């Protein structure tokens with residue numbers, strides 16, 4: 001993350017250097033170029049002003065102070081540090097709505113449980129002020145639209161890195177019936193037996209690598225197992241093999257070019273400069289060589305996915321020739337869509353975009369979740385021991401390597417509670433994708449004008465002291481039957497690490513099964529703790545950046561049980 005901070009400050013330095021080297025001299029010379037430089041300067045100033053300025057129709061919603069918020073972002077502090085600032089604003093907002101600076105403007109942060117449920121569920125409990133919305137919904141000939149569809153502004157304009165990477169024709173970006181088509185095609189791959197054998201095999205391989213790459217494990221401090229290193233390589237190989245029938249070989253080969261390319265793009269996406277001021281990327285990309293390189297890396301990654309698709313087509317033809325009929329993985333389902341009904345076929349562009357989505361959504365989220373669980377178990381040895389007892393009861397003890405079965409992982413009830421509590425305290429995605437209102441609406445008693453952007457604040461909702469008792473305390477029992485979580489469900493939506501409603505994470509069960517296998521295998525083989533000198537002694541410290549959160553330099557000390 002140091003490199004991200006360095007990149008941001010390099011970009012800011014570059015901008016100010018550019019201003020003083022090119023713009024100021026021109027201003028002094030009063031030539032034709034003077035006017036161009038002045039125009040650029042005014043344009044940049046105007047854009048920043050526009051972004052800091054709260055639109056008139058949103059001013060009734062309490063807002064975080066723009067400059068303090070931005071100072072906090074650019075000084076490298078994390079969401080944790082901004083939490084107090086936001087909760088102080090939320091104290092003036094009984095329904096848990098507030099305004100925050102967001103990509104290229106302001107958006108409404110949704111924290112309150114009632115409002116959160118409304119935003120995620122297709123038909124909310126709010127009343128559309130404009131009755132056109134109601135009449136549309138009651139007309140059976142019209143396809144029901146999401147009340148809060150995803151904002152497409154950022155995924156369709158490919159001058160932005162995020163749009164270039166993700167695109168607008170895929171399961172995560174589309175709305176309405178085009179989205180439904182993609183979801184229906186992918187659904188069967190996630191609603192059947194989970195590939196626990198594959199999880200077990202790769203987890204064993206990961207543990208071997210973990211040992212060999214860290215010179216043995218006894219009392220050795222090693223980088224957080226799951227994060228950005230071996231764990232991320234493990235989850236990447238899982239999604240490659242389970243989803244696409246393709247081996248990225250990232251466990252085998254850590255210096256894999258694909259992994260480097262991917263990491264460089266992810267670093268680019270976390271850069272707050274381009275996140276908050278997208279006009280820089282649209283109009284001044286030429287001034288940021290690092291960013292241009294990330295755009296080029298995106299093209300390389302897409303080429304890789306095209307070759308994965310071509311390879312799969314070849315394999316499918318061969319299988320047909322040999323009358324083989326193996327279980328269809330996600331990519332096979334996407335390639336075969338439309339065989340009976342051509343209107344359901346996916347274009348090459350759609351295929352490649354979906355592959356990118358599953359590649360991104362399918363691995364770092366899970367490896368970070370596992371990393372956070374390992375940290376919380378290191379901090380709470382009694383809970384770790386209780387979890388281990390459950391594993392040993394279900395799978396048995398011994399020095400041999402055992403891969404849990406699907407039935408066994410379904411019996412790991414306490415581990416399941418630990419995972420849910422981990423995802424409450426440290427949701428890998430701190431907020432949802434942006435939504436946009438298509439009509440004037442009322443959300444939990446607040447008027448939201450047409451065109452406003454909203455974002456479910458998953459992290460804040462799951463730490464809301466008005467909803468959760470001692471929210472910073474790690475207590476898996478909250479998720480026991482009849483526990484606090486069930487009580488909270490009566491208030492609305494209080495736990496949503498995977499979102500909710502029709503757009504809920506399609507990979508939720510896949511990820512939860514994967515996490516259960518890994519935790520069970522690790523608990524059986526190791527005990528672990530936080531090293532004496534850890535920076536995370538009081539609480540987990542996050543690396544700065546937008547979107548997907550990573551713990552900063554997290555090391556854990558593992559010891560073999562046998």
Ligand code: HEM
Nearest residue numbers: 172361362365366369432433497498499503505506507511
């Ligand atoms: C701990 C792991 C994971 C977390 C915390 C997570 C979180 C989320 C969240 C919060 C959303 C909803 C976003 C929104 O509504 O704005 C989402 C959607 C999605 N996730 Fe996950 N995810 C995880 C794992 C996975 C995996 C393993 C896959 C695929 C293999 C996946 C694929 C997707 C897809 C395709 C969507 C979009 C679904 C749609 O719009 O229909 N995710 N995820």
